[in-house]
Amino acid sequence: MTLWTAQEAAAATGGEARGDWAVSGLSIDTRTLEPGDLFIALKAARDGHDFVADALGKGAGAALVSRVPEGVADDAPLLVVADVQSALEDLARAARARTSAKVIAITGSVGKTSTKDMMAHALRPQAKVHAAEKSYNNHWGVPLTLARMPRDAAYAVIEIGMNHPGEIAPLSALARPHVAVVTTVGPVHLEAFEDGVPGIAREKAAIFSGLIESGVAIYNADLDVSPILAQIAGAEAVSFGESDGCDWRLTALTAGAAGINCVAQAAEGKIFFKLAAQGVHFGTNALSVLAACHAAGADLAQCTLALGSWTPPAGRGARIFVSLDPAHPELGIDLIDDAYNANPSSVGAGLALLAASTPGPGGRLIAILGDMKELGPTEVAMHADLARHPAMDAIDTVHCVGPLMGALHAELPGDQQGQHTPDAATLAGQAHHLVGPHDIVLVKGSLSMNMALLVDAIAELGHSEGANSKR
Structure with missing residues (x-):
């Protein structure tokens, strides 16, 4: 399936398309590049332009560059732009503008990748889901995920992270989510925040700033800094957790050899769900998943059933x-x-x-x-x-x-x-x-x-x- 044609990519980025090409995916790494991918020559630890010739030799459909690298033929399929990172963000905006998918964005000090994977797992039985690969949640990971979004996706699950103040808001603005979730807030990256955890809470809550006009903010109500999240989320926000008064409240959790069994209370009534995983934190995160899926218009019964087969990935429990x-x-x-x-x-x-x-x-x-x-x-x-x-x-x-x-x-x-x-x-x-x-x-x-x-x-x-x- 064609993801981007040369004409579409040029129109989105304002770049110069050399050749009449079409690509089926995007790649930033020649080691995992698939034939037909658009190779993105980002500058990170190494300059991606040094690998363009290798990418084309491995079957890349084209390369996104800011200059023609040495060893690359004049007639090579390229998209030449002023700045590769900015062009990747332009592709992300264009992909977001053309999709009819419901977009769910997730952040949190702990558990955002597992929650992202859990969310995608819960939604897949009922529709086509596009989700971030691994922990692609930073200044290049979020636009890369958006730019990779298939045209026919029904749901997109976007993970957004940060190391310093001011990172989340622009990424959320790029994603323009229908639903945004803060899983939890904790003492992570403290060296970048003079006021400690409250500052981290404000940065995490910045994910709500990118919501579309009718979007739904969902936050953890069990935290010392939950009042900060609630204030930024607004009066129409949805809360989850174990505390009294939560819109989605976890009322019971029991552990067994095969995983955990949970009971929750929501406006929709009592909800029973299970996970093939151990840990109270997974139960709470699963509750946020169900709240988000419901807010995105998914069938709650199917999501609940699907969660029963979710297991954590390697390295994450x-x-x-x-x-x-x-x-x-x-x-x-x-x-x-x-x-x-x-x-x-x-x-x-x-x-x-x-x-x-x-x-x-x-x-x-x-x-x-x-x-x-x-x-x-x-x-x-x-x-x-x-x-x-x-x-x-x-x-x-x-x-x-x-x-x-x-x-x-x-x-x-x-x-x-x-x-x-x-x-x-x-x-x-x-x-x-x-x-x-x-x-x-x-x-x-x-x-x-x-x-x-x-x-x-x-x-x-x-x-x-x-x-x-x-x-």
Whole structure:
């Protein structure tokens, strides 16, 4: 299916189309480029113009450039523009203008990618859904997602993130959502906000500024900063959470071996739903999904049914059973792969999930935690404070990775102290000493800590099973 013709792309960007081409997708990386894609020569860690010749050689339908790179023929299929990033944003605006899809935008300090995936999963049984790939939520990820939107999409789920003040509003204006959701607000990227979490709340709430005229703002009402969200969202906003007075209120959650079962109350009546995932935070996020799907006009019963088969992706709470002995399938390690990112809120949620778990005979509850980054001047104290998290009382052993987690290690009682290593690779080399049969193990840390090495090292101790057994 044609996504963009040369004429359409030139009209959208004001650029010069060289050749009469048509493309079926967009790519910013030659390693994942598909034949027929428009290669976008963005300037990031490397200048994308250096890879245009390679992209065309791999079958790219055309390339979006601000100059003709060396080694590229004069008659090569190109779209030449003044600035590649601006042109990508122009394509995004044109794609948004031509679509009839209901657009749902999501942000939050924790859980926005999982909630985005959950939202798309809930909607797919009833219509064609376009959703952001991976965590494409920044200044190039949002326009890339919009510009990739198929003409016949019925729903689009757009994830919007930030590192600094002033980032969310322009991205929301680009998306022009029908529904905008703030999953939660927590101490993330604190070093960029002088007034701390309240400043983060105001930045997250900026997603509501891009709503179309009749759009619906949805926010978490269980937070200390919920009044800030409510004020910015406006009188017609929709709230969700466990607090009294929520428009969509989670009234019960029970955990079982196959996942969680939830009961909620809304204006539509009592709602029962389940997830093939563990964790109270997933239940709350699922409630926001149902509220958003309903606001977007989707069939709530179908969305509720679809949620029952949703599982977290690798690195975001996926459960992996590592079988240690094929002759005894029950003998193994239950591994919680939450290694993609970390901040005090998400680590607390992970610890609570671990503490609520029950290991097998002789098994232990083990947390392997890596540094939490971008927390500002109080980062050492925030790491040390994890020792006093209520869930810590139930956890047998805590292994720490990185210099900041050294503060936590020093605060732990001796019988709870595990290893403390400077990096994940060092601890991964000791994986066979860290865990044993019937243990339940949580692995979590900021992305730059490369905690996935520990997930892989533990998984390689045996025969991993289940839908999320491979990264």
